[in-house]
Amino acid sequence: MIRELTEADRQKVLDFLMPESSFNLFLIGDIHNYGFCREFQRLWGDFDNQGNLRAVLLRYYGNYIPYSRRKFDAKGFARLTLERGDLKIFSGIKEIVDQFQSLNLLPLDWANRRNLHFAELDRAEQLFLDGMNDIYQVRKGTIDDVPAMTALIHQIEEFAPDDSTEPALRQAFETGDGRTYVVTREGEMVSMARTTAENPHSAMIVGVATHPAHRRQGLASLAMSHLCREVLAEGKKLCLFYDNPAAGTIYRRIGFREIGMWSMVNAEQGK
Known part of the structure; x- marks a missing residue:
């Protein structure tokens, strides 16, 4: 029934x-x-x-x-x-x-x-918090960072940003649905990672992004490590999806383990 x-x-x-x-x-x-x-x-x-x-x-x-x-x-x-x-x-x-x-x-x-691929993180042993060098700084994001976050997302070819991107980011800060860590260089945002769908037990990692000119330096791993350590300290697990093998390598390096597969299907257009 x-x-x-x-x-x-x-x-x-x-x-x-x-x-x-x-x-x-x-x-x-x-x-x-x-x-x-x-x-x-x-x-x-x-x-x-x-x-x-x-x-x-x-x-x-x-x-x-x-x-x-x-x-x-x-x-x-x-x-x-x-x-x-x-x-x-x-x-x-x-x-x-x-x-x-x-x-x-x-x-x-x-x-x-x-x-x-659906992966989970429930321990912090493989996370790292040291900065790469004095050029880059990592910190927790605030609602004032939303314009810079939006601009960074628009630099990422794999993403599909639209007019709803900035309002959605702002809403996440206002409702507490998620949090963000960012990496900056001379005040410019060059990498970020954020959560969504937070609840008392878990949170989903989304929006992992690094400016094309600053890739292959471990910046996304640095932002994620700070973000994940904070969430884990609250007794929550972290989850994420990926289908990019290179991304999977990054996630496994900081401790994520695959627990299954997740399917997504769009409605037929015009239906």
């Missing part, structure tokens, strides 16, 4: 999600930050005949994330998603998303599905 979840289900849902808290960072974070009944956010649960929760589906705007550790009603979740009519991105643990692909009910661009 599938039904919408409410505030009365909070503890049951969190208990269900916590054994794999890293994979469920987005679900836990969104419940923590926004609760169960917001215009832009809804959650549904699939229950077995004994009333035990066996799967959860999160809708955040048009982004949908399913989660389960056992057999569940994937077809019911797919039909519910279709009924909403606002699907933009469908994502989750690869093995779970595989079940929806086999159903072939959702209007998703499966041909361009992205499978990303």
